[in-house]
Amino acid sequence: MVLLKVAWRNVWRNKTRSGVVVVAVMLGVWSLIFALAFMNGFFKSYLSNAINKDFSHVQIHSKAFLKDGEVGFVLDNFQEIKKALEGDKTIASYSYRLKTNGMIASAKAARGVDILGVDTIREDQLTRVQSDIVEGNFLGGIKRNPIVIGRDLANKLKVKIRSKVVLTFRDKDGELVAASFRVAGIMESVSVKKNELTAYVLDKDVRNLLKLGPEEFHEIALLCKEEETVETLRTALQQISGNNEVASWRTLAPELEVMQSQSKISLGIIVGIIMLALCFGIINTMLMAVLERFKEIGMLMAIGMKKSNVFAMIVYETMMLSIIGGPFGLFLGWASNTALKEKGIDLSSYSDGLDKMGIDSILRPSLEQSDYMFVVFSVMIMAVLAAIFPARRAIKLDPIEALHKI
Amino acid sequence: MSVISIKEVSKIYNPDKIPVKAVDKVDLEIEKGEFTAIVGPSGSGKSTFLNIVGGLDNPSSGAVVIDGVDISTFKESALIDFRLNNIGFVFQSYNLIPVLSSLENVEFIMLMQKIPKEQRHARAIELLKEVGLEKHLDRKPSELSGGQQQRVAVARALASRPKFILADEPTANLDSHSTENLMGMMADINKKEEATFLFATHDQRVIDKARRVVTLEDGRIVKDEKR
Ligand SMILES: Nc1ncnc2c1ncn2[C@@H]1O[C@H](COP(=O)(O)OP(=O)(O)O)[C@@H](O)[C@H]1O
Numbered sequence A: 001m002v003l004l005k006v007a008w009r010n011v012w013r014n015k016t017r018s019g020v021v022v023v024a025v026m027l028g029v030w031s032l033i034f035a036l037a038f039m040n041g042f043f044k045s046y047l048s049n050a051i052n053k054d055f056s057h058v059q060i061h062s063k064a065f066l067k068d069g070e071v072g073f074v075l076d077n078f079q080e081i082k083k084a085l086e087g088d089k090t091i092a093s094y095s096y097r098l099k100t101n102g103m104i105a106s107a108k109a110a111r112g113v114d115i116l117g118v119d120t121i122r123e124d125q126l127t128r129v130q131s132d133i134v135e136g137n138f139l140g141g142i143k144r145n146p147i148v149i150g151r152d153l154a155n156k157l158k159v160k161i162r163s164k165v166v167l168t169f170r171d172k173d174g175e176l177v178a179a180s181f182r183v184a185g186i187m188e189s190v191s192v193k194k195n196e197l198t199a200y201v202l203d204k205d206v207r208n209l210l211k212l213g214p215e216e217f218h219e220i221a222l223l224c225k226e227e228e229t230v231e232t233l234r235t236a237l238q239q240i241s242g243n244n245e246v247a248s249w250r251t252l253a254p255e256l257e258v259m260q261s262q263s264k265i266s267l268g269i270i271v272g273i274i275m276l277a278l279c280f281g282i283i284n285t286m287l288m289a290v291l292e293r294f295k296e297i298g299m300l301m302a303i304g305m306k307k308s309n310v311f312a313m314i315v316y317e318t319m320m321l322s323i324i325g326g327p328f329g330l331f332l333g334w335a336s337n338t339a340l341k342e343k344g345i346d347l348s349s350y351s352d353g354l355d356k357m358g359i360d361s362i363l364r365p366s367l368e369q370s371d372y373m374f375v376v377f378s379v380m381i382m383a384v385l386a387a388i389f390p391a392r393r394a395i396k397l398d399p400i401e402a403l404h405k406i
Numbered sequence B: 001m002s003v004i005s006i007k008e009v010s011k012i013y014n015p016d017k018i019p020v021k022a023v024d025k026v027d028l029e030i031e032k033g034e035f036t037a038i039v040g041p042s043g044s045g046k047s048t049f050l051n052i053v054g055g056l057d058n059p060s061s062g063a064v065v066i067d068g069v070d071i072s073t074f075k076e077s078a079l080i081d082f083r084l085n086n087i088g089f090v091f092q093s094y095n096l097i098p099v100l101s102s103l104e105n106v107e108f109i110m111l112m113q114k115i116p117k118e119q120r121h122a123r124a125i126e127l128l129k130e131v132g133l134e135k136h137l138d139r140k141p142s143e144l145s146g147g148q149q150q151r152v153a154v155a156r157a158l159a160s161r162p163k164f165i166l167a168d169e170p171t172a173n174l175d176s177h178s179t180e181n182l183m184g185m186m187a188d189i190n191k192k193e194e195a196t197f198l199f200a201t202h203d204q205r206v207i208d209k210a211r212r213v214v215t216l217e218d219g220r221i222v223k224d225e226k227r
C-alpha cells in the first residue's frame, strides 16, 4: 500500500513528463478505438450491402440448375416451400425469381447479362431496388416489356430511359429466343454486379419466352429478421426441398468470410502498431525516470529495500501512467463513436471509388462491447510489458556506485 | 563479544588489470556503544572499508563478523535483508525519499521490516522528537535544510533498531554550525541509547567529537587511539 503511495507520488514528480505520457496513452487508446470502430463499420457496411443487395441470407436453387444453369431445371417442391415461407415468422422478406443469362443489345453495342424475372413488389421488399433507381422507376411506366439495368451497363450500351434493347437467351428447349424491351429505369447500386451485369424484367414477361409454366421459378432469395436464425431456417428448408440446394450467404459468398478474417488481421496489425508506439514511449519515459533517480533507488537498496519491492515500485509507476490515460481514451473513443454513429462520416468526396467496392458513402463507426474489452485488455498487457524493462533496469543498479557518484 | 569483528579484511579492485588494494589486511574490533571515527586522507580506503562493514560489498578476503554472524560471503539478496535488520545508514546525501515526509521516511524502513502500523508511527514520532524535528513531521525533504535532512536520516537509521549505525562523511555537505549540531546530537544519542556509531570523516570538527579514532592510510590502519 505504501509502495503504491510512493509510486503514485513519484508519478507526479515530473508533472510535464508524466502528463505527456498520460495524454499519449489517452490519444493512443482513443485512436485505437476509433480505428477499430472505423474498420469495423467499413466491413459491416460492406457485409450488409453484400447481403442486402446481392446474396440475401438464403438462396434456394435446383441442384441441376446450379450445375449447368439450364432454364429447364426449375425449383423442386415449390408449393411446399412457398407454404413454409409464408408461415415462417423469422423471415423478413423473400422473392421468387426466374433467372437466366443471355445477351443484351442496343443499337450501338451488346453485352452479356444476367436476366432476373421478378415480381416488383416482392423484389423491392427484398433488395430495395427502387431506392437504387436514379432515373425512371422499377419496371413501371412502360406498358410492354419494361427492363431495369445498371448505370454502367446503360453507359456501355449507350441507352437512356425509354430506349429499346433486345434480350437474347435460350428457352426451356434450348432454342434461342429474342425479344425487345424498353428501359424503364436505371439503377446505381453499391453492388458492382448490379451496375454492370444485371437486368431486371417482369417474371410474367420472361416466363412466356422461356416456355415455363406458372409457379415455376429458378431461385428463391430471402432475408431473415435476425442473422442468428439463418442457419436454423436453412436446415429446415433443406429438409423440405427435395432436390434443391438451400445455401446461406456463407456458402454463397465465401469471400465475405475470408474478408471478415482478413479485416481481423489488419485490425490486429493496427492495434499492434499503436500499442508498440505507446509501449516505447512509456519505456523511454520510465527509463528516464529511473536513471534520474539513480541515487535515490541506490539508497533504497542500500538501506535494505528488497529488489522485488524496488521492481514493484517501478512497475506500479509505469502501470499508473497507462491506467490514468486509458479510461480517458476509452471514454473519448466511446463518445466519438456514439456521436458519429448518429450522423455517420460522410465519405462522399471519396465515394466514387468506395461505390465500386460496395461500400456506402456514409460510414458509421461500430464497436461491440467485446471490442472495448479487447482494447482495455491490450492496454493492460501493454502496460505490464512496458513496465518490465525499466523495472529491471532499476534493480540492476549497484547501490555503491549509485551512492558514490555524488 | 564485539558488535563488529573484522579479521584480515582486504579489498582489491581490478584484480585482473592494474590491482588497487583499497583495503589491506585490516583487523578491527568495535564494541557496543562505541563512537568511532575512521579518518584518513581522500583515497585512503574509508568508504571501501565502511561498505564492507556495512554489507554493501563483499571483501576480497577476510571475515566480517557482525554480532557473531560472518557476512563476508553473503549473496546480494541475503545482504539486503541483513542490512535492513542489522545496520543503520547515514550517507553524505540523498538519504531520503523525496516524495515522503520526514515522518513517512522514518516509518518507511520499519514498514519494510513489517512492524505494525501503530508501533512504527509512535516510534517514528519519538525519534524525530529526539533529533529535534517534532515540528517538521510533515515536511518533505526539499522543505528541510541540509542539516535537518541529515537528522531525519539519523532518526531513520535508528528506527530499524540496528546493531550499529554507519555514516560515511555525514557532514560533508553541511556548514560548520550544522556539523556541530549533528555531531552533538549523534553523541547524545550514543550516550543515551547506547547506540554504536562508526563514521568515516576527514573533518577535524567531527574527529574532535569521536571517542576512538582509527586512522587509515593506503588501506591500512596506521593509528588507533581511544580517548
Ligand atoms: N569501484 C572501484 N573500482 C576501482 N577502484 C576503486 C573503486 N572504488 C574505490 N577505488 C579506489 O580505492 C581506493 C580507496 O577509495 P575510497 O574507499 O573511496 O577512499 P576514501 O573513501 O577514503 O576516499 C582509491 O584509490 C580509489 O580510487
Ligand SMILES: [Mg+2]
Residues within 6 Å of the ligand: B046, B047, B048
Ligand atoms: Mg569516501
